[in-house]
Structures are given as structure tokens and as C-alpha cells.
Amino acid sequence: MIKLIIAIVAVLVVSNVVTGLAVYYASLPPVSGAKVVTVVGPWAGNEKDAFLPVMDQFARTTGISYTFTTTRQEDLQTSLPNQFAAGQSPADLIFMPSAFIKTYAGQGYVTSLTGTIGPSTYKPGALDQVTANSAIWGGAYTGKVKPGFWYRVSFFQAHGLTPPTTWSQFTTLLASLKGITGVKNPIISGDGVGWPLSDVTEHFIATYGGASMHQALTAKTLKWTDTSVHDLFATYLVPTLQAGDWSEPITWDSPGVNLFWNGTYPLYFMGSWITGMVSDPSDLGVFSLPGGVANQGIVFAADYFFVPKFAAHPVEAKRLAAFFASAAAQTTQVRQGGHIATAAGVSITAYPSVDARVAGLLTGKTVLPDLDDTIGGTFQTTFWSQLQLLWSDPTKLDSVLSTIQAAT
Amino acid sequence: MGAPNRARSGPALSFRRLAERSTFFMPAAILLLLLVFYPIATTIILSFFSGSSFVGLGNYGAILQDPATLNPNGLSGGPPYGTLVNNLLWIVIHLPLSLFTGLVLAVLLQRVRGASIIKSFIFLGMVTPLIVIGVLLGFTIEAPVGFVPAFFGSIGLPSLDVNWIAHPTTLLFGLILGSVWSWTGFSTIIYSAGLTTIPKDYFEAARVDGASEWHIFTRITWPLLRPVTLVIVTMSLLWELKLFDIILGATNAGGGVGGAADVLALQMYRYAFVALPPEANKAAAVACMLLLFTTLVAGFLFRRLLTGDAPKPRAARRLATSTRAGE
Structure with a gap:
């Protein structure tokens, strides 16, 4: 025994x-002599195809090879904290929202990029969202503008329609669109995990509440249940929902874009990256919500990246970070369409014509960070799901705003 | 029951035998202590704190007062009802449906040639990862790609020819009803195994006496399957309490439109992994609530199994009564 x-x-x-x-x-x-850098980002399909030429350029100019893996940021948000706690990282450079980067910088899991990149090579304020305690914890890559409602120029011409310049004209346009054979609803509501609805809601806030209301809600100094916010929703967004001007939320990517393109839903509120998702970007037109207050804002959502503390190749990762911050890299990216540079020195001639028109919509408006990306956390998931509820039942406005406020 | 146990235990074990038994027992005990009891204890302790401050039942109170857990407006206005009610709805609707579907299939397939192949297909729902089932369910009920809304549209029910994902009521009940097939495989297999344990003499004797098939089912099959039913009910309850993957796969971390499909485990996940910074104490409190519920259910099952308090068919009870009377 x-x-x-x-x-x-x-x-x-x-x-x-x-x-x-x-x-x-x-x-x-x-452990090897080969120089390599691993990157995790959210892009797949056409967006990934438009991003890889930038990585190829980096590999050519530095001799550092790369691997790129697509992972949704919602998934990374849950997996990265555990990996960090275990002293590991899935990549040398990761794209995540600014709120995440700042939170985990505060816990010591992010490498400072101070000295690697700096405000001098960027447009003013581009690094504000990833700067804390006088240190730069992440970099801003290119961004996307969420300028307004996209339409097919040929569709509007065929039906004698013109972009509206007042709220009254906007509602008249919606009524006209409903009368066209084959149109199910005037506006398609993108869905997926929920952010397309938050984008369009932010556009209503930035137009009819102004940049100051958007900034105050982001800073949590103004309550979602405040009369001014409630009135904005009740006056502008809710009546259009109740009038059937919006489709049910539909998965935003392939089905949504196709239904927009074939005229089932002639208007689509979407970011500027839609120009890279349609077969003929030159047929795209865009208009912002008309009317509104004097100091309007427009959301510019930059893609942020950071180098984790446990990156296997921190030297190469910092070189890549510096490259992403450069005009050279961002020029390559904006040429692909759908992106707006955050780096200084990117020539306007680098943009496709449709993006140049998008850039024109920024004139005279305050550039705002994406509201729910900036706050992040459970606020974001609550914001998305409550807006889905509002789209399903607009009479629940009061409870929707209360629940969003409770999540701040 | 007590006397035989005492007889088995016999005189005090010798030190040598005790050491031998402990040697085999200790590795498992140490693993259980480290990997099960220590995390449970830590989680329970964590649930009474907020950061480093002791708050007693404060986290539990905050969770129970959160509309995400119990939505008072849900009673009058329909879903979202809150995670507690949603878990309860899963139990009330999903459990009987999957149980009786499994029972019917098991009985029907009892004397069918090639039944094992059919059962294998039915059991596929059990071996498919739940996250995959969730994604598939999402596709099937989402317009314009899903076949469920298209089907109702084709039979002239426009009120159901909508995007089920986009409306609270259709989302919640679509997921509950749509996932019945995945758990039916479990009840079908367990009931099929249970049916093989019933002596064929009972059925033959009943038929000789002229009993109808319905009477045979209600007087013999169903009563003798009650111990099996107990296992299925308990396992289904545990499954429905810890439900997570299907909801996340079909919707998102928020539980879909307005949190209509939200459940306790998903709420725990949000506190732990979505919140910035993570709210580990609240996540621990939800985990403890789930632990309490599952322990109650599991305790009920084990008590019934250990005490052998399994119901007997009426005929067997009559036989036992007459035997005792004869004594």
C-alpha cells in the first residue's frame, strides 16, 4: 500500500x-531577432482592407513586420482587464475607446507615450481625451465625423427632392419620402450592438441643444432628466419616431447599407465611413439636421490606441504609435475614404471629394467627442439599450431618460 | 435506515485505515478548498464591502432597488421587467415547455425504428455551445434576415412580422420560446433512459386488463418517471438561473432593447467586466444571490435523492399498503 x-x-x-x-x-x-509588432483593432471587411495599407507602409519604412487581429472593442473591454491582471497582453498596440485607456492608465497597465507622440504633431485638442496627470497615455489615429443624413443624389434627383434647410422642410421631406412607392420608412435606423442610435441621438442634441448641452451631458454636469433635455427629445426626436419616419433598428452593416442603397429607406444617419461601404461614393450626398441653435456641435470620433504595459515588443510598438500619429500614416488612411485626420499636416488634396464635403460640414461648428465612448462603462450599454427601447416605444421617454440618468 | 448505517460504520477506524483513506481523500479536499470553497468565501465577503468599507447588505439593497433588477413600471407597461422577473419567466415558461416536449418525444420515440438517430439530432441542441445558440436565435428572429418574422408575415400575421430583436416583448418571449429546442434534448434523453427502467410487465399487465394507452401513461409511465422528472426539473432550474450565454449571443451586454432580455448572470457580468471601473462588490452580491438560489434548488434535489423520497406509482402504493395490512 x-x-x-x-x-x-x-x-x-x-x-x-x-x-x-x-x-x-x-x-x-x-525570443527572436525578428522585429515584429502585433496590433489589435476593431476593423473587419472593407474597413480592414482600408487600414492594412497603412500597416504595410509602416512595415516597408521600418522593416518591422506586423500581425493584425480584428476584435470587437466590446469583447476586449471584458477580456483585457483579466489579461492585464495576469501580467499579459494580447498585442503590442491596441485600439480602444479613450475612457478605457484612461481608466487602465490609472491602474498602471498602460505605457506612457509622452515623448513618443505629442500635441505638436496633432490638430489642437486631439490628445485631450487620452491625457491625464500631465502624461499622454494613448494616441489619436484618424477619426470619423458623424455629419448627418446620407442620401443618394440620384434618388433625390429622380424624385425632385432637395436637402432641407429648416426643421419644417425636414419634416416635409420625410412626408414626401413616405409617399414614394417602394419606400418603407424615410430613415433607416442602424443597430448592431446599439451605437448607431446613440450617434443619431447625439446629433439631435448637438444641433438643437447645442455644443454646450452635449458637453454638459458628457461631463455629467447636466442631467438627462433636465427639462431642457427632455424638451429637446419631446420636440424633435420623439415626434419623428411616433410618425413612423424611422425604420425598426436593423443591423447596420450589410443589410442596412443595402436597404439604404436600394431606396427602401432613402435616408441613413451614419458616420463618414459609409463612403467606403457603398459601390459608388460619388452618388452620396449628406445634410446635417437643419435649423438648431447658434453654437452647434458635430461629433468627431477619433480612434484611440495605446501600448499596454505588458506588450511583448514595446520598442516596436512605440515606433508604430509614433507612425500612427504622423501625417504620413494618416494621409495614407484618409486616401482610402471615410476617415478624417487628427494629425496636423495632412493635405486636403489627400481626401476623396465626398470626404472633403464632409469636412466642409465641420465649418463653424464645435468639434465634440463621442459622448458614450467618452463616458464608457455601463453607461454606454445602458444608453444603447434605452435608445433601442425609445425607438420601440417612444411613449416611454420619461423612463428612458430616467434610466440613462441613473446609469451616469 | 439508522441501524444499518451504524452497523456499516462498525468500531472506530484504526489509525492506519484512517491515514489510508485520508491519503485518497485529501487531494480532492485540498482542490475543493482552494478552487471552490475559498473563492465562494471570498465572494461572499466581497459582497459585504464597497471598496474597502464594510457596507453590510448595502450592495444587495442597491441591486434590489435597481430597476434593472426589478422594474416597477414593468408590471403596468410590459417588459423590461428586470433581471429577477426575467429569470422567473424563463423558469415558468421554458421549464414546462422543454420538459413536456422532451417527455412527449421520449414516449413517442419509445417504439420507433431508428429512434436513436432521431434522438441524436434532438440532442444536438445540448452539445451546441450556448453562445452559438444565442447568435443563431438572434439571426432567426431578426428582420429582415430571420425566418421567424418572415414566416408570420407569410401566414398573414403582420403584427409578428416585425424585427423581434427590436421590441421588448418579442425579444424576451422569442428567446425563451426559441431556446426550448436546445434543452429539449436533455429531457428527451433522460426520459428515454427513465422509460427503459420501467418493467415491461407493468405495461403488459395493464393491457391485459384492458387499460387504455392514456391510462397506462397516467397511471404507470408518468408516476414511475417522477424521480426522473425531479432530476430534469432541478437541472433545468439550475440552467435557467445561470442563464447567460444565449442572451449575450442574441443581444448585447445590456440585455437587448431596454434590457428586456436581461438576466441575473448578465447583470453580474456587466458589474464585473463592463463597468468602468469594475464594480466587483456588486458583481459579488449578484453572484451570492445566484449561489443562494441554486443552492436552494440543488439542496431540494439532494434531500429528495438522499432520503429516497421518490414517489411511487399508485399501484405500487396500493400493493405496499395491502402488504402492511396483511402484516
Whole structure:
């Protein structure tokens, strides 16, 4: 019996030691002379195709090879904290919202990029969202403007329609669109995880509440249940929802874009990246919500990146960060369409014509950060799901605003 | 029951035998202590704190007062009802449907040639990852890609030819009803196994006495399957309490439109992994609530199983009564 016990204990000890060693060596970063940098970003499909030329340019100019992995930021938000706590990182450079970067910079999991990139190479304020305690914790890549409602110029011409310049004209346009054969609803509501509805809601706030209301809601100094916010929703957004001007929320990417393009839903509120998702971007027109207060804002959502503390190749990652912050990299990206540079020195000639028109919509308006990306956390998921509820039942405005306020 | 146990235990164990038994027992005990009891204890302790401050039942109170847990407006205005009510709805609707569907299938397939192949297909729902089932369900009920709204449109029910994902009522009940098939495989297999344990003599004797198939089912099959039913009910309850993957796959971390499909486990996940910064204490409180509910259910099952308090068919009870009377 004693021999049997000794044998069992010996087997247990040996198997545990072997397993432990295997796990230890498997989790070690690869040791090799080859220069490589790993990148995780949210883009797939056409957006990924438009991003990879920038990475290729980096590889050519530096001799550092790269791997790019697509992962949704919502998924990274749950997996990264655990990996950081275990002293690991899935990549050397990761694209995440600014709220995430600042939160985990505060916990010591983010490498400072102070000295690697700086405000001098950027447009004013581009790094504000990733700056804390006098240090720069992330970089701003290119961004997307959410300028307003996209339409097909050929569709409008065929039906004798023109973009509205007043709220009254806007509601008249919606009524006209409903009368056209084949049109199910005038405006398609994008869905997916929920952000397209928050984008259009932010546009209503920035237009009819102004930049100051948007900024105050972002800073949490104004309550969602405040009369001014409630009145804005009740006066502008809710009546259009109740009038059936919006489609049910539909997955925003392939089905949504196709239904917009074939005229089932002739208007689509979407970011400027839609120019890279349609077959003929030159047929696209765009208009912002008409009328509104004097100091209007427009949301410019930059893509932010950071270098995790546990990056396997921190030197190469910092070189890539500096490259992403450069006019050279961002010029390559904006040429693909749908992106607006945050770096200074990107020539206007680099933009496709449709993006140049988008840039024109920024004139005279305050540039605002994406509201729910900036706050992040459970506020974001609550904001999305409550707006989905408002789209389903506009009479629940009061409870929707109360629930959003409770989540701030 | 007590006397035989005492007889088995016999005189005090010798030190040598005790040491031998402990040697085999200790590895499992140590693993349980480290990997099960220690995390449970830590989670319970964590649930009484906020940061480093002791708040007693404060986290539990905050969670129960949160409309995401219990939405008072849901009673009058329909979903979202809150996570507690949603978990309850899953139990009230999903459990009987999957249980009786499994029972019917098991009975129908009892004497069918090739039943094992059919059962294998039915069981596919059990071996498919729940997150995949959630994504599939999302696709099937979402217009314009899903076949469920299209089907109702084709049979002239325009009120159901809508995007089920986009409306609270259709989302919640679409997911509950749509996931019945995945759990039906479990009840079908367990009931099929249970049916094989019923002696064929009972059925033959009943038929000789001229009993109808309905009487045979209600007087013999169903009563003798009650221990099996107990297991299925308990396992289904546990499954429905810890429900998470299907909801996340079909909707998002918020539980879909207005949180209409939200459940306790998803609420815990949001506190732990979505909140910035993470609200670990509230997540621990939700985990403890789930632990309490599942322990109550599991405790009920184990008590019934350990005490052998399994119901007997009426005929068997009559036999036992007459035997005791004869004594």
C-alpha cells in the first residue's frame, strides 16, 4: 500500500511540474531577432482592407513586420482587464475607446507615450481625451465625423427632392419620402450592438441643444432628466419616431447599407465611413439636421490606441504609435475614404471629394467627442439599450431618460 | 435506515485505515478548498464591502432597488421587467415547455425504428455551445434576415412580422420560446433512459386488463418517471438561473432593447467586466444571490435523492399498503 501511495504522489508531482513548466514557457513572449509588432483593432471587411495599407507602409519604412487581429472593442473591454491582471497582453498596440485607456492608465497597465507622440504633431485638442496627470497615455489615429443624413443624389434627383434647410422642410421631406412607392420608412435606423442610435441621438442634441448641452451631458454636469433635455427629445426626436419616419433598428452593416442603397429607406444617419461601404461614393450626398441653435456641435470620433504595459515588443510598438500619429500614416488612411485626420499636416488634396464635403460640414461648428465612448462603462450599454427601447416605444421617454440618468 | 448505517460504520477506524483513506481523500479536499470553497468565501465577503468599507447588505439593497433588477413600471407597461422577473419567466415558461416536449418525444420515440438517430439530432441542441445558440436565435428572429418574422408575415400575421430583436416583448418571449429546442434534448434523453427502467410487465399487465394507452401513461409511465422528472426539473432550474450565454449571443451586454432580455448572470457580468471601473462588490452580491438560489434548488434535489423520497406509482402504493395490512 505504501508503495502505491508513493507512486500516486510521484505521478501527481511529476505531472504538476511538467504542466507548470509547459504553461510557463508557453506564456513567455517569443525570443527572436525578428522585429515584429502585433496590433489589435476593431476593423473587419472593407474597413480592414482600408487600414492594412497603412500597416504595410509602416512595415516597408521600418522593416518591422506586423500581425493584425480584428476584435470587437466590446469583447476586449471584458477580456483585457483579466489579461492585464495576469501580467499579459494580447498585442503590442491596441485600439480602444479613450475612457478605457484612461481608466487602465490609472491602474498602471498602460505605457506612457509622452515623448513618443505629442500635441505638436496633432490638430489642437486631439490628445485631450487620452491625457491625464500631465502624461499622454494613448494616441489619436484618424477619426470619423458623424455629419448627418446620407442620401443618394440620384434618388433625390429622380424624385425632385432637395436637402432641407429648416426643421419644417425636414419634416416635409420625410412626408414626401413616405409617399414614394417602394419606400418603407424615410430613415433607416442602424443597430448592431446599439451605437448607431446613440450617434443619431447625439446629433439631435448637438444641433438643437447645442455644443454646450452635449458637453454638459458628457461631463455629467447636466442631467438627462433636465427639462431642457427632455424638451429637446419631446420636440424633435420623439415626434419623428411616433410618425413612423424611422425604420425598426436593423443591423447596420450589410443589410442596412443595402436597404439604404436600394431606396427602401432613402435616408441613413451614419458616420463618414459609409463612403467606403457603398459601390459608388460619388452618388452620396449628406445634410446635417437643419435649423438648431447658434453654437452647434458635430461629433468627431477619433480612434484611440495605446501600448499596454505588458506588450511583448514595446520598442516596436512605440515606433508604430509614433507612425500612427504622423501625417504620413494618416494621409495614407484618409486616401482610402471615410476617415478624417487628427494629425496636423495632412493635405486636403489627400481626401476623396465626398470626404472633403464632409469636412466642409465641420465649418463653424464645435468639434465634440463621442459622448458614450467618452463616458464608457455601463453607461454606454445602458444608453444603447434605452435608445433601442425609445425607438420601440417612444411613449416611454420619461423612463428612458430616467434610466440613462441613473446609469451616469 | 439508522441501524444499518451504524452497523456499516462498525468500531472506530484504526489509525492506519484512517491515514489510508485520508491519503485518497485529501487531494480532492485540498482542490475543493482552494478552487471552490475559498473563492465562494471570498465572494461572499466581497459582497459585504464597497471598496474597502464594510457596507453590510448595502450592495444587495442597491441591486434590489435597481430597476434593472426589478422594474416597477414593468408590471403596468410590459417588459423590461428586470433581471429577477426575467429569470422567473424563463423558469415558468421554458421549464414546462422543454420538459413536456422532451417527455412527449421520449414516449413517442419509445417504439420507433431508428429512434436513436432521431434522438441524436434532438440532442444536438445540448452539445451546441450556448453562445452559438444565442447568435443563431438572434439571426432567426431578426428582420429582415430571420425566418421567424418572415414566416408570420407569410401566414398573414403582420403584427409578428416585425424585427423581434427590436421590441421588448418579442425579444424576451422569442428567446425563451426559441431556446426550448436546445434543452429539449436533455429531457428527451433522460426520459428515454427513465422509460427503459420501467418493467415491461407493468405495461403488459395493464393491457391485459384492458387499460387504455392514456391510462397506462397516467397511471404507470408518468408516476414511475417522477424521480426522473425531479432530476430534469432541478437541472433545468439550475440552467435557467445561470442563464447567460444565449442572451449575450442574441443581444448585447445590456440585455437587448431596454434590457428586456436581461438576466441575473448578465447583470453580474456587466458589474464585473463592463463597468468602468469594475464594480466587483456588486458583481459579488449578484453572484451570492445566484449561489443562494441554486443552492436552494440543488439542496431540494439532494434531500429528495438522499432520503429516497421518490414517489411511487399508485399501484405500487396500493400493493405496499395491502402488504402492511396483511402484516
